[in-house]
Amino acid sequence: MRRSRSRSATTFGVPIRWREFIVALGVAAAAWPLAVHAQSFPDHPVKVVVAYPAGGPTDTIARVVTRGLSADLGQSVVVENQAGAGGRIGTRAVARAAPDGYTLLLGGSNNNAITPALYKGLDFDPMKDFAPVAALATESLALVIHPSVPARTLSELVRYGKENPGKLTSGATVGIAPHLLLEFIRIRSGTNIMFVPYKGAAPAITDVLGGQIQVHVSAKSVLLPLINSGKLRALVVTSPDRWPELPEVPTMRESGFDGFPTAQWFGLLAPAGTSDRVIGKLNAAVAARLTATDTKEAFAKIGLEPHMLGPREFGQVLLEEVRRWGAVARETGVKLE
Numbered sequence: 001m002r003r004s005r006s007r008s009a010t011t012f013g014v015p016i017r018w019r020e021f022i023v024a025l026g027v028a029a030a031a032w033p034l035a036v037h038a039q040s041f042p043d044h045p046v047k048v049v050v051a052y053p054a055g056g057p058t059d060t061i062a063r064v065v066t067r068g069l070s071a072d073l074g075q076s077v078v079v080e081n082q083a084g085a086g087g088r089i090g091t092r093a094v095a096r097a098a099p100d101g102y103t104l105l106l107g108g109s110n111n112n113a114i115t116p117a118l119y120k121g122l123d124f125d126p127m128k129d130f131a132p133v134a135a136l137a138t139e140s141l142a143l144v145i146h147p148s149v150p151a152r153t154l155s156e157l158v159r160y161g162k163e164n165p166g167k168l169t170s171g172a173t174v175g176i177a178p179h180l181l182l183e184f185i186r187i188r189s190g191t192n193i194m195f196v197p198y199k200g201a202a203p204a205i206t207d208v209l210g211g212q213i214q215v216h217v218s219a220k221s222v223l224l225p226l227i228n229s230g231k232l233r234a235l236v237v238t239s240p241d242r243w244p245e246l247p248e249v250p251t252m253r254e255s256g257f258d259g260f261p262t263a264q265w266f267g268l269l270a271p272a273g274t275s276d277r278v279i280g281k282l283n284a285a286v287a288a289r290l291t292a293t294d295t296k297e298a299f300a301k302i303g304l305e306p307h308m309l310g311p312r313e314f315g316q317v318l319l320e321e322v323r324r325w326g327a328v329a330r331e332t333g334v335k336l337e
Contacts, residue, residue, distance in 0.1 A: 051090025055202030057219035086175030099273035113321035135309035140239035178217035
């Protein structure tokens with residue numbers, strides 16, 4: 001007697017054991033190009049996106065680091081500025097790029113931690129859509145004024161603003177750490193200083209130098225030469241200790257404005273889904289670059305603090321940055337569309 005074959009033993013006419021083999025074969029075939037790609041990476045130029053205009057802190061760090069990465073990776077590494085929308089345009093572009101390691105973001109606190117605290121309804125996730133590659137540096141901020149403003153300390157600036165309503169205008173890149181510092185001081189002091197949004201630090205610095213705005217906040221790397229030359233006057237710094245280059249300028253804590261983050265983090269990130277092997281190659285190249293003498297000298301010249309961290313550690317830092325900057329956003333009440 002002929003034994004009937006169970007219906008459960010087949011699916012669409014294909015025996016289950018063969019169906020499982022075919023599925024496994026398909027998965028392996030799909031994974032094979034990725035594995036080959038990871039082995040040969042990089043075989044063409046790598047692009048690092050800076051989501052702000054040239055001349056600002058993020059751009060400065062990107063150009064210092066990428067200057068030697070080309071030799072370390074054996075391929076050209078180019079910086080591409082994609083400014084606008086408080087850094088969201090460039091950040092979104094990398095989030096949607098192919099996860100192959102050839103398009104990276106110079107991000108960190110501003111792009112990946114502050115953005116989700118300020119913006120609602122984003123069409124990308126500043127954390128989940130990225131894979132950390134390596135932390136590069138931290139940098140503190142300074143609040144500066146045009147020399148025409150009759151203030152030598154932050155308390156004097158606050159008093160002048162209250163006694164002369166409408167005379168002070170501040171400006172910075174919208175939706176990042178400098179913007180939040182200006183709002184933090186305004187809320188804590190009760191001073192009504194109008195805020196003007198800019199696409200990047202460079203155009204805002206041009207306007208404060210020209211007196212179109214009177215108050216500005218930016219990072220040490222771009223402000224220090226202007227402060228030392230007397231073109232701008234520093235009133236306060238966010239670092240835990242005073243800057244060695246400006247020992248007469250007090251910290252936020254010393255000025256009675258405790259509770260603001262002391263620094264912002266910068267690092268490289270790849271689109272989520274980038275292979276561990278590719279991220280490992282990029283991380284190793286960055287580590288070599290940050291320990292190179294020319295990079296150390298370039299960082300020291302502009303006052304940057306190098307901080308090399310691996311993908312896991314950098315990811316943990318960013319999670320803490322989300323918590324820290326979220327608290328500042330809630331206190332200042334800044335919400336952006």
